[in-house]
Structures are given as C-alpha cells and as structure tokens.
Amino acid sequence: MKQIRVAIADDHTLVRAGLVRLLSSYPVIKVVGTAKDGAAAIKLAKDEQPAVFLLDMAMPQLNGLAAIPYVKTASPKTRILMLSMYDEAEYAQVALEKGAAGLVSKTISADDLYAAIVDVAQGKCLSVKKPLTAREREVVALLADGKTNDQIGSSLGISTKTVGHHCQRAMEKLDIHTRVGLISYAGRTAGLNRNN
Amino acid sequence: MGSFGEMEVRRLPELKAIILRTILARRITLGLFAVIALIVKLTSNISYLNPLFYSPLVWFLITFPFQYLVQRQKRERALNWVHAGFFVAEIIIISFFVHLMGGSEWIGISFYLFTVIYANFFLPRLQGYLITGLVIGLYSLLVLLEYIGAIPHRSLFVIVGEPYRSLSYNLTTILAGAVGIYATLAYTVRSFTRIYASKNRALANRELQLANLSKQLLVAQEEERRRIARQLHDKLGQSLAAIKLHLASLRAYLPEEEEGEISQIIDRAITETRTLAYSIRPPLLDDLGLAPSLRRLAEMTETASLLQVSLHMREKPRLPEAIESLLFSAAQEAIENVRKHAHAKHVNVTLRYETGKVVLSVEDDGIGFRPRDPQGLGLQGLRERVELVGGQVLISSTPGNGSQVRVEVPHETDSRSDS
Numbered sequence: 001m002k003q004i005r006v007a008i009a010d011d012h013t014l015v016r017a018g019l020v021r022l023l024s025s026y027p028v029i030k031v032v033g034t035a036k037d038g039a040a041a042i043k044l045a046k047d048e049q050p051a052v053f054l055l056d057m058a059m060p061q062l063n064g065l066a067a068i069p070y071v072k073t074a075s076p077k078t079r080i081l082m083l084s085m086y087d088e089a090e091y092a093q094v095a096l097e098k099g100a101a102g103l104v105s106k107t108i109s110a111d112d113l114y115a116a117i118v119d120v121a122q123g124k125c126l127s128v129k130k131p132l133t134a135r136e137r138e139v140v141a142l143l144a145d146g147k148t149n150d151q152i153g154s155s156l157g158i159s160t161k162t163v164g165h166h167c168q169r170a171m172e173k174l175d176i177h178t179r180v181g182l183i184s185y186a187g188r189t190a191g192l193n194r195n196n
Numbered sequence: 197m198g199s200f201g202e203m204e205v206r207r208l209p210e211l212k213a214i215i216l217r218t219i220l221a222r223r224i225t226l227g228l229f230a231v232i233a234l235i236v237k238l239t240s241n242i243s244y245l246n247p248l249f250y251s252p253l254v255w256f257l258i259t260f261p262f263q264y265l266v267q268r269q270k271r272e273r274a275l276n277w278v279h280a281g282f283f284v285a286e287i288i289i290i291s292f293f294v295h296l297m298g299g300s301e302w303i304g305i306s307f308y309l310f311t312v313i314y315a316n317f318f319l320p321r322l323q324g325y326l327i328t329g330l331v332i333g334l335y336s337l338l339v340l341l342e343y344i345g346a347i348p349h350r351s352l353f354v355i356v357g358e359p360y361r362s363l364s365y366n367l368t369t370i371l372a373g374a375v376g377i378y379a380t381l382a383y384t385v386r387s388f389t390r391i392y393a394s395k396n397r398a399l400a401n402r403e404l405q406l407a408n409l410s411k412q413l414l415v416a417q418e419e420e421r422r423r424i425a426r427q428l429h430d431k432l433g434q435s436l437a438a439i440k441l442h443l444a445s446l447r448a449y450l451p452e453e454e455e456g457e458i459s460q461i462i463d464r465a466i467t468e469t470r471t472l473a474y475s476i477r478p479p480l481l482d483d484l485g486l487a488p489s490l491r492r493l494a495e496m497t498e499t500a501s502l503l504q505v506s507l508h509m510r511e512k513p514r515l516p517e518a519i520e521s522l523l524f525s526a527a528q529e530a531i532e533n534v535r536k537h538a539h540a541k542h543v544n545v546t547l548r549y550e551t552g553k554v555v556l557s558v559e560d561d562g563i564g565f566r567p568r569d570p571q572g573l574g575l576q577g578l579r580e581r582v583e584l585v586g587g588q589v590l591i592s593s594t595p596g597n598g599s600q601v602r603v604e605v606p607h608e609t610d611s612r613s614d615s
Contacts, residue, residue, distance in 0.1 A: 014434070015437055018439075018444075018445065021445035022441050022442075025445050085434060085437065086483075088488075088492050089492075090484055090488035090492060091483070091484070106437035107436070107437050107463065109444070110441075110444035110447065134502050135504070
C-alpha cells in the first residue's frame, strides 16, 4: 500500500503526542506535521498538502469545524477526518455537512483509528454511527444465540413484527446489510456484551 | 400617581373589582335600610317624613348606573373620574338627607364621614381633596341657608331652644365641625395611605431584587456547571484519551491481554467522565442546540433502558441559551422521573412553538400518580426555575393512565418561519 501522508492538529499536547506515537507505529502512515490550533493547521495544510488531516474539533484561535473550508482551500486534495472528545452522532453529522470525510472519537481503539484513516485516504466517508438501544441490543444478543424472530418476540414479550423492526434499525445503525451479517456481528460482540 | 390615593399603581381590573365591591356594599346596606324603614313605616304609627325614606332609596338606585359605568371604563383616569362622580352624587343625596335630619345640629357631620374616608383612600389626591372640599362646601351651605332662612330648618330631635338661629353656633359648626373634622380626616387618611403605599413599594422592590438575585444565581450556577462539564470533558477526558493513545503505541512491547485489560480500564474511566460531564451539562447543548440535544437524550435513554422515547419537534433556529438549557433540563428531569417511577413503555416528548411561548411536553403510558402527591425535589426545582422566567409547569395524571408534564416558557416566535 502506498504510504499515507497524515497531518495532525490538536491543542492538547498529550493527545497530539499520543497520536503521533501511535500513528508512527504503522508503517503505512507517515506523520508529516502537527499543529496546535486552527490557524497553524491551515498553514500546515498549505505547506505539506497531506492526504489525510486529523483535525480536532475544539481548538483555540479557529475551531476545527470552522477551519474545514480554509484547510480545503489551502490543500484541495486533503481529506479531513475530524477528531473529537464527543462521539455523539450529532457531531459526526455536522462534521460531514461541513465537508469533513468523517469524525472519530479520540477514545477510539488504535485499529479502528487506523482503519478510519485508510478508508478516508481511499476516498470513502465514514458513516454516522448511532448506538443501539437497550432493546435492540437484547434482540441482537438473542439473534446470536440462534433464536428466530418468533422465539425472540415471545421471550421479550413483544410482537414478531416489532422484533423485525428492531433488527432493521440495528442493521441500519451498524451499516450491516444482511441478516447473516447481523448474526455474525452479534456473535462477535456477544462475549463483550455478556462481560458488561 | 396611582388611583389608590397614594398607593402603588394597580392594574385596572383589580381597581375595578375593588370599586365594584364598595358600590355593592353600599347597595346592600342601603337596600336593607330601605326595607327596614318600609317595615317600620307600615307597622308603626311613627310619622316619617317621606323623603327620609326616599333619599336612601335613590342612593340605592344610583349604584346601578354607576356599576355599569365603572365596568365600561377602559382607562384608569376615566375610571377615577367616574368614581369621583359617584361620590359627588352620593354627597348631594347625603346633604338632602342631612337637611331632613336637622343638618345644622352637628349630627349631619357624621353622615359624610365614610364618603370622605373612602374618597381619600381610593382616589388620587386631586379628586380626593375635591370631594372633601365639596363636602365642606355643601354642608356649610346647608347650615348657612338654614341660618338665613332660605330653606326651612327641620329637626328629628328634641332640641332645647333654637341654636341654629345663633350665628356663633353656626360658625362653630362650619369651622370646627365641617372644615376641621373633614380636612383633618382627609389629611389623616391620605397620610396613612402614603405610609402603607411606601411600605408596599419597598416590599415590591425587595421582591423584585430577590427575583433578580435568584435569576443571577441561576445564570451563575449554569455557567459554573458548564465550566465544570467542559473541564471534565476537555481536560480530564482528553488526558485519559491521551493515555489510551500512548498505551496503544506501546502495544508491540506489551502482552496483548494486559494491554487489552488496561485499555478497558481506561475506557471505563472515559465513559464515567463522559457520563458525569453529560449529567452536569451536555456540551452538545452549547455546541449544537436543543433539538440535537433532545435527540441525544432520547438516544441515551433508549441505550440505557427499555423505555422507548418518541420525539416530535420541528427544526428551528436556536432559542435563547437560557430557554434551551431550561427546556433541556425539563426534558431530562421528566424522562428521569418516568424511568424511575412510571413503569412506562413509551414516552412521547413534544416540542411545540405556540404564540408567545415554547411548549415542551413529556407524556408517558405508565402507572400514573395523583397530582396532589408530594413531588420530587427535581420537579420542584424545575418549577421554580420555569416560574422565574415567567413560564409554568403543568402536571396532569390519573392513576393507571400515565402522566403528562407540560412546561411552557414565554418566547416570541418569529411567525413568518412558523408555517
């Protein structure tokens, strides 16, 4: 894979250093520079023309959201991946509307962050992820146990149709398009859910 | 100056109600008087002068047109003049009555007392003193006319000699009796009213100050909460995130299981920090506004419990910050109550823009409660905050039929965008 040139802007020193350290450990990624505010980020984009710019949403001088159009002007080919402490879907939605390719939480796991950078570098946009409701999690967990909609309905005391509805919503939220996909997702996360 | 003499400015309906009450009180008294007089006249052979009976009856009757006139007035000035007109009609009737009773014999003085007291209590200074002057003038005129013999002197009472024929007696009546007593009375009533009014004003000022102080306190409290939530999120939360990133960069040197375990602990700390910050004040509210925050609240509720939340609202331009945070707290509090106590399956959250106000309603299909039952501290605090901005909280519920919390906050909506 071709090396991905990544720039990072974050006002929090430790976060910035952590990101540099973590991303540098991936051979595919080359960190080309860092900035600690919006204004510096625009200059960095102009100077380095990075493939992906990790832009913190809340920064002094010029916050990340407001900086997006300037970064785009300074370096039209740069894909912007917003970083935020807030991982609410609403923020992701706003980031996409403002022209970013996606938003990731600063608390994301290393592999997910790497995957997000690679996806964005390849021209994809990250989908807005909404958390599953407690009911949806229940339904998905029972799916993982190999139950049918009928069985799930009777064990939760809801109608089969409602179970189907919950499955549909869960699939939309998880960006999974088949029932098999949902079952395999449920299987993968089942252990995790039980631990919680 | 207020219409209550020197008292604070009152609103028109309140003033009208008080005037109508005094008119009604007169009507009842005079009506009773007329009935009793009639009974006495019919059952005894006391020889009454007929006008002595008719004049209270006329007085009784004029209360009706004046009641009508008072009710029709739309401005305080006009109302005061109508009220003054009523007093004038009253003292003319009283003068006639006094003449029948033996006016110059001092007893007449007592008949005007209530008119002077009332006029100076209820009317502004000009009308108050005008009525007082008119009383003094009419009574003095009566005494003088009887003295010079222009009108006959009558007396209900047995008097030794004919004192009304004495100039010095009549001058004493006019100067000491009418001028002295009425002027003093008018001045005294006005002084008392002034003291009463200034105390009232001071009290109203204090109340206003107190309300302002509470408002400032709320703003300060909200500011403090915002600051703490931001610090938690942006400082503590980011540091935890940084630790996690640093840990991840050390993966190559750590046993996978240990790394995963530490990572999970950090994740938990991050979640705890976030939940705490969110419960103090959701940053979303400042950043993106009420609608996304309510969506997030619904989402969080559904993530954390089996309660289903339906949101009904239209996207609108941002509301003033104070209203947004108030309505959000209201929704938070109401949903929390539903979760804890209602045993409900669904909750409907509706945000509506009505003329002059924003209405948030939270309805559930739970077990309900009696509205008179003691309410939680949260709901009480909410009520206070809402009332402070001139809004109201309405709670309705019947056992078994769910409950509704309706929060109304005054706000001028731009009607053009409200299609």
